[in-house]
Amino acid sequence: MTSSASSPNHIVVRDLTLAYGETVIQRDVRFEVPRGRIFVIMGGSGCGKSTLLRAMIGLLEPAGGEVLYDGTSFWGADPAERESMTRHFGISYQSGALWSSMTLAENVSLPLEEYTALDGDEIARIASLKLALMGLAGFEEYYPAEISGGMRKRAALARATALDPEILFFDEPSAGLDPISSERLDELILELRDSMGMTIVVVTHELASIFTIADDSILLDAQSKTMIARGKPSDLLEGSSDPRVVEFLSRGRKGGGAELGPRGDGTAEG
């Protein structure tokens, strides 16, 4: 895959305003993601994380501001150009969004059929590899309705990585997963960054994930309709003076502190 090394930032989000019709969901969202980093979009439910993601992948035109990939404006580009930019995205949706009428293998194969010159046998081999990487070896012929929610999440990730994308977008990967599966998923995300150099954008509010995977993050707030923090989550927890930020990042420490290990520090309350 070709890409200019000249611009250090793979993704730039500049003063983005998101709205459904007249209703503004978020405004003045801005951040940059360098190539090969994991960027986490945090926030309580309903604050507009998925909406921001939809604007970044071309499903919702922002009401203002712009998104740049390798310095090229995404929404400023014409539709054909935008489509070719989208080709380098891998997307895993909040609901999984596996195509229900197709088996897992067919789900992973479709992008390959669409955009590679591989023959049927090669495609089947790659599909099976991608499924195996996500711990789904042997499930090629299953339909999405026949596997569990956690497996669907992983199958969606297999499909998202089918074309070895440059950027992986991930909406709430660990929502609804048990702690062990969710930990495995975090390892996998780190591995995709380290071994394949992918730039990864993850939407989540799971603290365990946030502290494990994030190189950088923003925190969206539903009340003020804008981002209220920007930085590496552990730095934010120590350095932020905004009580909302500290509260978001230390929430759950009371009960779940043990699970997080040494970080379960003095924020506990009666």
Place this chain on the structure above:
Amino acid sequence: MSTSRSDDGTLVVRLEGSWSVEAGIPSADPMIREISTPPPPACIAFDASALEDWDSSLLAFARQLGDAAGARGVKVDPSGLPAGARRLINLAAAVPERADARKKTRRDRPLARLGDGALSFFETTGGLVRFIGMVFLSFLRLLVGRARVRGRDFWLFVQDAGADALPIVSLISFLIGVILAFIGALQLRQFGALVWTANIVAIGMVRYLGPMMAAIIMAGRTGAAYAAQLGTMTVNEEIDALRTLGISPIDFLVLPRILALILMLPLLTLYADFVGMLGGAVIGTLAFGLGAQEYMSQTQSILTMKDFLSGLNMAASYGVLIAIAGCFQGMSSGRSAAAVGEATTKAVVMGIVLIVLATAFWTVLYDILGI
């Protein structure tokens, strides 16, 4: 429950007895009146010493009173409430209401409703026209071999719209044939023209009722199914996933469904025609004593190829319309289970309306062309 004013102007609300939701929530209105009449109390306090039992009814009461007091600048001292109730009320107040979270309650005046209805009608019509345009473009792409249609899907839809629909189509068309023959025979017998019953059944089925009945069955069966399938795919973000992959959902999901119905509805119609005529023959021979041979030759003498073709042409057009109504409603579905149900209903209604409009169109056209 009673209230009293203490010397320092505090309004003390005495809570008594057992509070339960089943017994109802006592109104806070008397107390609200009390704090609204000057001079207002400096503070509201509670005395729960005589309170035996409480549940959410107490919380709702205290919250209403608290809101009213807050709006009038009267302080509330919750310390007299049971500790558990105090904590729950704090919890309910912990996340303040978002300024614009509450939906504006709409005034539903008849004229406004009419206007809304008209607007949404035009919106739907506009959307439908755009959708048909996209389908047409997709069809052109298919002709030049650039559309992404999965053959296997197409055959599945063909099977679903064909073989699987046979039982219900058989039942309905047989009954329609029976009814036509019965009504026809009763009237024609009075003129001694009983054998013309065969004409009524044959022409009625082949030219109009065969195609229309098959179409109405398929609008309820397959059109609704298409809307539900595509609506669910919208909810599951499956359609988004196709779009971001650069695959047109029209090529991939809509076109095979439309093609399946264009192919299958004429075939079903042909089948319905014959089953209907069979129903007519059964009544004609068994109930009215016509000879089977006589009935057959009368039918053969009246039907022409033109009759069949005009019926099949109508059927093909119904196929397109039903599939378009189903797919259009499915793809414009909202993102919830209720929205999918609504889309399904709308698909059936729209399908039937389009069938009626198309029938009127073809009838006039055939009349002008003398077919």
